[in-house]
Amino acid sequence: MEAQEGKQGVFETETERPPTNPLQGVIEGEEVGDENVLRFLDSMDGYLGLMDSLSATLRQGWFELASAKYSMGALRVNGALLDLKVHPAATSLTVTQDDVDSELKQPHFTLCKWVSSGNEKSSSQEVKSKEDDLLKTSDSQQPQNHGSSQMFEGKTSARDGATFEVDNQVSKERAKSLSMFGTLVSPKLRAVQPSFETALETIVEIVNIQSSMLNAYDQVQRGSKGSKG
Amino acid sequence: MAGRAQIPQKNSALVAMIADEDTIVGFLLAGVGNVDLRRKTNYLIVDSKTTVKQIEDAFKEFTAREDIAVIMISQYVANMIRFLVDSYNKAIPAILEIPSKDHPYDPTHDSILSRVKYLFSAESVASGRR
Numbered sequence: 001m002e003a004q005e006g007k008q009g010v011f012e013t014e015t016e017r018p019p020t021n022p023l024q025g026v027i028e029g030e031e032v033g034d035e036n037v038l039r040f041l042d043s044m045d046g047y048l049g050l051m052d053s054l055s056a057t058l059r060q061g062w063f064e065l066a067s068a069k070y071s072m073g074a075l076r077v078n079g080a081l082l083d084l085k086v087h088p089a090a091t092s093l094t095v096t097q098d099d100v101d102s103e104l105k106q107p108h109f110t111l112c113k114w115v116s117s118g119n120e121k122s123s124s125q126e127v128k129s130k131e132d133d134l135l136k137t138s139d140s141q142q143p144q145n146h147g148s149s150q151m152f153e154g155k156t157s158a159r160d161g162a163t164f165e166v167d168n169q170v171s172k173e174r175a176k177s178l179s180m181f182g183t184l185v186s187p188k189l190r191a192v193q194p195s196f197e198t199a200l201e202t203i204v205e206i207v208n209i210q211s212s213m214l215n216a217y218d219q220v221q222r223g224s225k226g227s228k229g
Numbered sequence: 230m231a232g233r234a235q236i237p238q239k240n241s242a243l244v245a246m247i248a249d250e251d252t253i254v255g256f257l258l259a260g261v262g263n264v265d266l267r268r269k270t271n272y273l274i275v276d277s278k279t280t281v282k283q284i285e286d287a288f289k290e291f292t293a294r295e296d297i298a299v300i301m302i303s304q305y306v307a308n309m310i311r312f313l314v315d316s317y318n319k320a321i322p323a324i325l326e327i328p329s330k331d332h333p334y335d336p337t338h339d340s341i342l343s344r345v346k347y348l349f350s351a352e353s354v355a356s357g358r359r
Binding site: 037040044047048051054055058061062065066077078079082083084085086087088089090091092093094095105106107109112113114173174177178180189192193195196197199200203204206207210211213214217220 | 240241242243244250251252253254255256257258259260261262263264265266268270271274298299301320321323325327328330333334336341342344345348
């Protein structure tokens with residue numbers, strides 16, 4: 001304990017001490033610049049790593065699609081059968097903006113899988129209200145009857161119900177996107193979906209890291225221009 | 230980087246694609262396909278019959294659309310319209326060059342990496358440290 005207090009004391013005196021070195025500001029500026037360079041290099045490393053991962057996932061997807069074409073026949077799985085009727089995308093993105101500093105804004109992309117924009121609000125609200133109802137009933141039953149174990153079970157079953165509802169919707173949306181190649185499709189074609197869903201998740205990660213990399217690059221450039229000026 | 234200042238917030242934005250048939254079919258199975266009321270799709274299938282003009286038009290259309298957040302483009306297709314892809318510098322829609330079946334991903338052709346390549350040149354590092 002004493003040793004810890006001693007360390008804290010040293011730390012406090014160091015932080016409270018006013019800057020005596022006139023070059024401290026310059027050094028801090030360089031540290032910030034180095035931090036930006038490190039962030040940039042980290043992002044670039046992540047970008048290249050994720051690109052490798054994306055290539056592997058896409059290869060797997062193409063292989064499964066080729067298997068599906070082989071088992072179903074090339075005429076049943078091709079671009080001519082694509083659904084050209086008006087329909088919203090079942091998987092979309094949400095774009096928000098992160099404030100890195102006062103001048104630079106960095107977009108952040110979030111993937112919303114299997115939520116058709118047509119029924120997005122209704123379905124999510126529906127699921128939420130059902131979950132709330134189930135939670136209320138489980139809570140109201142709890143004080144009358146038994147101990148906390150039952151309440152736990154009730155809540156678990158409520159969550160299971162909500163999860164089931166969401167799973168049900170996801171499987172419906174998946175079936176809908178498969179239906180453009182017929183109602184009875186090969187299991188091999190079903191196996192294509194998870195690969196490309198994973199690829200899509202990787203793509204969103206890459207796009208986020210790309211945005212972070214470009215942001216760090218801008219900051220490094222601004223820093224170097226500032227030091228020149 | 231004038232285009233990087235303003236970023237509109239979007240609750241539901243699309244992923245657009247310019248790629249070969251198998252890649253498009255795969256991503257359509259993952260649920261990204263959208264056809265709007267004017268029967269416009271968010272993808273372009275590139276095959277041997279597709280002209281460079283068609284690819285250029287699709288790229289310009291997708292980059293101008295406000296409901297698109299990310300454009301995936303096969304790298305070999307991006308190579309056909311490299312001048313357009315390299316000159317694009319907005320944050321949204323973000324452009325991502327992806328590999329295709331017959332053409333593996335080559336980082337030296339990536340427009341994003343070539344944009345930031347400047348930091349790796351010896352001259353820039355030396356001038357920055359002076």
